[in-house]
Amino acid sequence: MKMKSEGQAAKGHSAALEKNRIPAIDRMMDVLAYLERKPSGASMRELVEVLHLPRTTVYRLLNSLHAYGIVRHLPDGNYVLGTRLISLAARVLPSAADIDIVLLATPHMERLSETTGEGCKLSVLSGDGVVVIAASPGSRGHALAGVPGQRFPLHTGAASKVLLASLTKSELDALLPEALARYTPRTITSVKNLRSELTRIRRQGWAWDEGEFSTGVNAFAAPVPDRNGKTIAALSLPYLADETNAGRLDMLRAATISAAGAIAADLPAVPTRGATGWNG
Numbered sequence: 406m407k408m409k410s411e412g413q414a415a416k417g418h419s420a421a422l423e424k425n426r427i428p429a430i431d432r433m434m435d436v437l438a439y440l441e442r443k444p445s446g447a448s449m450r451e452l453v454e455v456l457h458l459p460r461t462t463v464y465r466l467l468n469s470l471h472a473y474g475i476v477r478h479l480p481d482g483n484y485v486l487g488t489r490l491i492s493l494a495a496r497v498l499p500s501a502a503d504i505d506i507v508l509l510a511t512p513h514m515e516r517l518s519e520t521t522g523e524g525c526k527l528s529v530l531s532g533d534g535v536v537v538i539a540a541s542p543g544s545r546g547h548a549l550a551g552v553p554g555q556r557f558p559l560h561t562g563a564a565s566k567v568l569l570a571s572l573t574k575s576e577l578d579a580l581l582p583e584a585l586a587r588y589t590p591r592t593i594t595s596v597k598n599l600r601s602e603l604t605r606i607r608r609q610g611w612a613w614d615e616g617e618f619s620t621g622v623n624a625f626a627a628p629v630p631d632r633n634g635k636t637i638a639a640l641s642l643p644y645l646a647d648e649t650n651a652g653r654l655d656m657l658r659a660a661t662i663s664a665a666g667a668i669a670a671d672l673p674a675v676p677t678r679g680a681t682g683w684n685g
Contacts, residue, residue, distance in 0.1 A: 432458060433466050437486070440476065441534075441556065442586060446483030494554025506638060507539045510629070510668045514541035517642065517664040521657055524550025525642045525664070527629070528564040531556070533580065535565045538638070549622060549643040560585045560599055561592050563614035563626030564641040569599075570606040571628060571636030577603075591616045611662050614643075621646045625658045627665035632674050640665040 435456050440447060447455075452463050467484055470476040474489030510527050517525050524543035528535050528551070535558070537551040559565055559580060569577065577600070585594045593599045606612045614624040626641035642661045648654065 429466075432456075432462060433470065436463070436466055436470070437475070440484060440486050442558070444485070444588070446479055446481075446485040448483050452484070491552070491554065506629075506668075506672070509671045510539055510638075510640070511541070513664045513667045513671070514539060514640070517541065517640075517660055518543050518548075518550075521642065521660050522548060523642050523644050523657065524548045525640060525661070526551035526564070527638050527640055527668075528557070528568065529638050530559075530568050534559055535562070535568060535639075547645055549645070551643075557618060558586065558588070561588055561614070561618040562641070563612040563624040564639040566599075566602060566606055566612040566614070567626045567628050567639040567641075568636065570603040570612070588618050589616050589620045591620075593617065611658065612639075613658075614641075616646055623648070625661045627662040629665050629668050629672075631669070631672055637672075638668075640668065 435458075436452060439452065439455060449460070449463055449467065452458070452467075453460050456463070467476060467478075470487070471478055471484075474487045476484050477487045478484055507527070514525050514527065518541040522543050522545040525541050526537045527539040528537050530536075534556045537553055537555040537557075540551045540553055542548065542550050557565055559569060569580075572580070581596055581599070583596070585592070585596060585599065587594050593602060610627065612626045614622075614626070616623060622643055623646045624641050624643040626639050628636040629638040629640055631637050640661060642657055644657060648657075
């Protein structure tokens with residue numbers, strides 16, 4: 406009887422939350438979520454068709470979002486996410502536990518950037534994507550690095566694959582969509598092929614991205630496990646794809662794996678944050 410009453414209470418709470426939502430904000434978030442998956446932007450017609458919203462609704466939403474800098478209207482007519490989102494993300498205050506891992510990782514990331522000349526970033530799972538929580542710039546002329554708050558798809562990129570590889574089958578089933586979006590010709594769009602790739606990553610302990618999200622940008626990534634062996638973050642090092650020197654690539658991979666291990670060694674005995682526990 407107690408379990409039944411608790412279940413009924415949970416359903417009642419969920420129904421109350423659903424009842425007190427604001428439809429206009431829900432539709433706005435639908436627009437932003439779709440643009441998040443479309444780096445090159447989307448037209449008003451596409452948004453109307455995909456989201457099944459009236460054209461006047463989409464028009465008014467885009468006008469309001471554009472006025473606040475949340476979206477930008479490109480010369481080709483497409484809409485993309487705006488730079489105002491960057492300033493908003495930069496002011497998000499993580500919890501004390503999340504600050505710990507950033508503070509612990511920062512000196513190791515700076516050392517990795519100094520050693521390799523390349524930028525690096527620390528990422529965690531966040532809902533249906535991956536978010537960068539820390540980044541260190543490189544010293545080379547064309548060094549690449551992420552920006553804290555930057556989001557990436559679940560199935561593309563070295564860091565994303567490392568984080569997915571740490572999940573159980575049931576967790577993967579719950580997270581992975583039936584269709585995987587294609588971003589470049591090298592994007593893995595088959596769930597079966599992605600699962601095979603994740604098995605290989607678990608076995609070897611690191612991931613390699615050869616232009617899966619951005620053409621011309623490759624990356625190595627390694628897991629950062631807590632003291633219980635649970636991956637709580639991924640350290641990745643992006644570099645330009647025209648870097649083909651085998652010796653240097655081996656050095657970049659080894660340095661990334663070593664830095665991730667050094668961060669893990671500095672973590673406290675109590676897990677800082679589980680890979681699926683970031684509420685972003």
